[in-house]
Amino acid sequence: MSKRVAIVTGGSRGIGRESAERLGRDGFAVVVNYAGNETEAKAAVDAITGAGGEAIAVRADVAEVDQVTALFDAAETAFGGVDVVVHAAGTMYLAPVVDIDFDALDRMHRTNIRGTFVVGQQAARRIREGGAIITFSTSMLGIRMPSYAPYAATKGAVEAITMILAKELRGRDITVNTVAPGPTATALYLDGKDEETIAAAAKAAPLERLGLPEDVSEVIAFLAGPSRWINGQVIRVNGGVV
Template sequence: MSKRVAIVTGGSRGIGRESAERLGRDGFAVVVNYAGNETEAKAAVEAITAAGGEAIAVRADVAEVDQVTALFDAAESTFDGIDVVIHAAGTMYLAPVADIDFDALDRMHRTNIRGTFVVGQQASRRVREGGAIVTFSTSVLGLRMPNYAPYAATKGAVEAITMILAKELRGRDITVNTIAPGPTATALFLDGKDDQTIATLAHAAPLERLGHPTDLADLVSFLAGPSRWINGQTIRSNGGIV
């Protein structure tokens, strides 16, 4: 088999970016997907290649079938196959149920739910035997924090899609799991939160700190590489917060 190949959606920032660079260090050829931030995507590619790895950046809206198909086509034409898909692309909208902006809710559903179906469809058709598919949920599902109902609902859908896909790929030797991070120091998490809120969340876990993108990238690396007996699971990577 040719070199192992990973697609990382949302690979230009945050957990996706850290995961892409980690997989590059692990020896994967990496396809860094991004929706709009070409500068950061190119920086991720440069970081991977500077460390001796192989990578390309490919723009695609994860909710658009034609664009995601082209993303997978680019991976196959450049690196001759696909072994791992890390679906880290996502967006977050917070509001009390009483005050929901339904246009904002629909936009988040489009990325988080439809995007998981679109990426999952291509991954289920194209990932090679011995491969892995990893999606991202959230530990907020267990915390049940006010204002998080819109976001948590989309991630509950991600968990359902992922667990069912694991069973649908029976006999293919492809693992399918979802990672549910706790509070993690990414732009997605920090945006709009004051210092007191961040400090409160940082001390909620027994380890008394926020997660770092590297914490999640370590788990991505494990699920993408040596782990072959963890399948159909939601892994709560949150420092013990729930």
């Protein structure tokens, strides 16, 4: 078999980028998927290749079947196959239920739920034996903070898709798990929050800080590499906040 290959959706920023760079350091050839920010995707590729790894960037909307198919095609053409898919692409819309903007809700559903189905379908069809599929949920399902209902609902769907897919891949030697970070210092989480809100979130965990992207990427690396007996699980990566 050729070198192990990982596709990381949403790999140009935040936890996705940190995961892409970590897998590159671990010896994976990495396909950095991005939706629109080519500059950040190129920077992620440069970071991986600059450290001696192999990487390419491929643009694709995770909710579009043809584009995701082309993403997997590009991985196979460049590196010979796909062994790991880290589906980190997602978007967050927050609002109290009473104030929901349904157009914004539908856009988030398209990326977070439909995107998980689209990426999961290609991963299930094309990952090689001994591979891994890793999706992203959120610890907000347990924390249940006001205004997070729209976002948490989509991630509840991601957990359901992931757990069922793990059983559907019986006999393939492919693990399927979801990682559920708590408050993590990324642009996705910090955007629009004032200092008081961020400080309160940092105090919520017994470790009294926000998570960092590298805290989560360590778990991604474990699930993508040495872990072969963790399957069909939701792993809360939140410093003990819940």
